[in-house]
Amino acid sequence: MRTALVLIIFCMYCSLSFAQVTQRVRGTVTDKESHVPLPGVSVSFPGLENKPGAVTDDKGQFVIDNVPVGKHAIHVSYVGYKDIDISDVLVTSGKEVLLPLELEESATKMQEVVISAKKEHINDMALVSTKTFDVQETERYAGSRSDPARMASNFAGVQGGDDSRNDIVVRGNSPQGVLWRLEDIDIPNPNHFAVPGTSGGPVSMLNSKTLGNSDFFTGAFPAEYGNSTAGVFDLKFRNGNSERYETTAQLGFLGTELAAEGPISRKSGSSFLITYRYSTLKLFEGLHIKIGTSSVPTYQDASFKLNFPLGKKANLAFFGLGGLSSVDLIVSDKTTPPDELYGESDRDQYFHSNTGVVGAAFSYIINQGTYTKIVIGETGNEIGAHHDKVFRNVNYAVDSLKSILDYTFGTTATVAHWYINKKMGAQHTLKAGLVNDLYHLDLLDSSRQYPPTRQDWQHREDFKGNTDLLQAYVQYKFRPSDALTFTAGIHGMYLTHNGSKALEPRAGIKWQPGRSNTITLGYGLHSQVQPLYQYFAHLPANAASYMHNYNVDFTRSHHIVAGYDHRFSRTVHVNTEVYYQYLFNIPVETRAGSSFSAINQGSGFDRSFPDVLQNTGTGYNYGLELTVEKSFSHGYYILFSGAVYDSKAKGNDGIYRNTDFNNHYALNVLGGYELKLGKNSTLITGAKVTYTGGRLYSPPDTAASNATGDFIVVDSLRNTLQFPAYFRTDVKLGVRINGKKVSHEIALDLVNITGQKNLLSLTYSSDAAAQGQDPFLKQYQLGFLPLFYYRLDFGFGKKK
Incomplete structure (x- = not known):
């Protein structure tokens, strides 16, 4: 490794040019609501010495040459439209900068609009609880690991809390309530090692090199989004460079990857963008480099x-995302109990998870105020596991192995989303659309895990068939003035296999009484389908055709949000939101005295097969959030986000209890400074401190756990105990070096630099129980984890 590092540094030095290195900045400017290209827009870098700039042509395109490398602020202005300012455009020597920009028309016709706005969210119907996901932030923020989900945990009201997974807990809701959308279609869990019924995982399949800026919603989201009660991650792929071929190569702890982009036809402006990544740890294993464990995760x-x-009015795009992952957690080859446990200690586990998305999108500008788009795709995932129970003697030697679990869950979906958007002057916008997800299911599951002496197989899933989720929406925006905006909409859902249906109103108001202040208010009724495999499960004693939860209805939630934002300058603002969510129609068990609530599902690596359910449960979440942000300018940024909240749910016993995700508070403090090293190099530093309430847990029922061989809780005391508070400090150090045509970046992300031992959960060990020891073991979060990467960017081919 030392030789490789010396070679990297030598190559970087050889590529250096000590004269000022510059790059080209290109982009397009369109109307935010009609998507019509805007000619005559002024785009400039006001902070640079000679203030380089350009004016868009009749296609809305601009080109600015000879922009010095570094991070710069850009200003965009156009008569009759609101100006926008972006404070942190990164310019490097290796790749051209491509900026797709959108301007919002002034509601009242004026010669010049003086209202200026920071880069805002992409969805123009969103007024509350919306954050713009900037791709640069996944690499800028310490501890984010270039993962959009982990980056989102920096937002107020969003919490991770599990170092081994990137589950997104929004305002005390289950991660299961988060909807993932890519290129306007709903997609399955986009993470490696995904478990059915969850929305997170240990490693994301999403690559920041293909993502464009995207929206993240945490409550009362617009009417076009359905099948979610917690939040929405609406992701977009960016277009490749249509004029120049460019390549990125990266070696890092989390993956070795290659990205390429460039023109298919320079004349028509068509382009391609493609990335590939493979597990670096698996590569090291293949090279016989010791990495400290035999359970090496494989993913790509x-x-x-x-x-x-297609001319000035139409566009056709094809896109795709796919990932393969597997891991074998073998304990039967251990001669002593393991100190670090990543899985259950009494079994060998073989797990795989494969996911894919492909689609085509066609958009067409009908006239100056109307455009339409249709996206058709195919999504799928196939998840399976096999477990062998390991029986040992008193000397910890293996006596025998017994197969105790087998399952394979296959789900494919034919998905489509069509919408039409009509801008009726500067004040009125109407959008309506249809969404259809036709699911094809192939589900098999058999278990004889508990008690350990069981010999007969219990079949819990044996289904092959279809179900269809139909959705429709209409939403309207009215801006009587630049200071006041109203939105209203309605969303409908229908699930074909059991006839569940929902009609959901949405509304929002945004008022700007002055240039610096914004007040918002939003409401929405939101519904969500249960994990599909639970509809088609059956009790082991029943026939496969008798699916006891086949007719369970949607979970529903009322969201009310009020917010206030004060902007001190173009780069400094304070935002606060207060919210209340009332959840109802929650599935709970029919069993008398049960504290089970379905909103406690959706995190971790376990599936849930509940008993007979009925939609009589309720719950609530309320809280206060605060964000203080100084966005990147003058070489540094600062972000403080905090939330205090309460999250409760009621089971069939009629008692409101803490949900699994009611940590009560979460605080993040982030900052970073970039120091210029000469004209073309930059030292990158960053730090993050996270402090949240400890995870809640239930006291174990020792007798029941020993009888079944599994962790069984005291049902009446669910979530009455809490681990100590979670604390973690992350630090990032790196350097960015710009050669004449090549840029290099090498960085080290030091996760949990203090080595804090945060508790994750309690687990049950049948081996310890058999030896008369305490069978309940504490499982800890990750310790100190250093993550490195080296990235090389370069381009070739003539510029226009």
């Missing part, structure tokens, strides 16, 4: 986008 993923402009 790829993504692509092909974009074809």
Whole structure:
């Protein structure tokens, strides 16, 4: 490794140019609501010495040459539209900067609009609880690991809390309530090692090199989004460079990857963008490099986008995302109990998870105020596991192995989303659409895990068939003035196999009484389908055709949000939101005295097979959030986000209890400074401190656990205990070096630099129980984890 590091540094030095290195900045500017290109827009870098700039042509395109490398602020202005300012455009020597920009028309016709706004969210119907996901932030923020989900945990009201997974807990809701959307279609869990019924995982399949800026919603989201009660991650792929071929190569702890982009036809403006990544640890294992464990996770993923402009009015694009992952957790070869446990200690586990998304999108500008788009795709995932119970003697030697679990869950979906958007002057916008997800299911599950002496197999899932989720929406925006905006909409859902249906109103108001202040208010009724495999499960004693939860209805939630934002300058603002969510129609067990609530599902690596359910449960979440942000400018940024909240749910016993995700508070403090090293190099530093309430847990029932061989809780005392508070400090150090045509970046992300031992959970060990020891073991979060990467960017081919 030392030789490789010396070679990298030598190559970087050889590529250096000590004269000022510059790069080209290109982009397009369109109307935010009609998507019509805007000619005559002024785009400039006001902070640079000679203030380089350009004016868009009749296609809304601009080109600015000879922009010095570094991070710069850009200003965009156009008569009759609101100006926008972006404070942190990164310019490097290796790749051209491509900026797709959108301007919002002034509601009242004026010669010049003086209202200026920071880069805002992409969805123009969203007024509350919306954060713009900036791709640069996944690499800028310490501890984010270039993962959009982990980056989102920096937002107020969003919490991770499990170092081994990137589950997104929004305002005390289950991660299961988060909807993932890519290129306007709903997609399955986009993470490696995904478990059915969850929305997170240990490693994301999403690659920041293909993502464009995207929206993240945490409550009362617009009417076009359905099948979610917690939040929405609406992701977009960016287009590849249509004029120049560019390549990125990266070696890092989390993956070795290659990305390429460039023109398919420079004349038509078509382009391609493709990435591929493979597990670096698996590569090291293949090279016989010791990495400290025999349970090496294997994963690989790829993504692509092909974009074809069809004249000035139409566009055709093809896109895809896919990932393969597997891991074998073997304990039967251990001669002593393991100190670090990643899985259950009494079994060998073989797990795999494969996910894919492919789609095509066609958009067409009908006239100056109307455009339409249709996206058709195919998604799928196939998840399976096999467990062998390990029986040992008193000397910890293996006596025998017994197969105790087998399952394979296959789900594919034919998905489509069509919508039409009509801008009726500067004040009125109407959008309506249809969404259809046709699911094809192939589900098999058999278990004889508990008690350990069981010999007969219990079949819990044996289904092959279809169900269809139909959705429709209409939403309207009215801006009587630049200071006041109203939105209203309605969303409908229908699930074909059991006839569940929902009609959900949404509304929002945004008022700007002055340039610096914004007040918002939003409401929404939101519904969500249960994990599909639970509809088609059956009790082991029943026939496969008798699916006891087949007719369970949607979970529903009322969201009310009020917010206030004060902007001190173009880069400094304070935002606060207060919210209340009332959840109802929650599935709970019919068993008398049960504290089970379905909203406690959706995290971790376990599936849930509940008893007979009925939609009589309720719950609530309320809280206060605060964000203080100084966005990147003058070489540094600062972000403080905090939330205090309460999250309760009621089971069939009629008692409101803490949900699994009611940590009560979460605080993040982040900052970073970039120091110029000469004209073309930059030292990158960053730090993050996270402090949250400890995870809740239930006291174990020792007798019941020993009888079944599994962790069984005292049902009446669910979530009455809490682990100590979670604390973690992350630090990032790196350097970015710009050669004449090549840029290098090498960085080290030091996760949990203090080595804090945060508790994750209690687990049950049948081996310890058999030896008369305490069978309940504490499982800890990750310790100190250093993550490195080296990235090389370069381009070739003539510029126009």
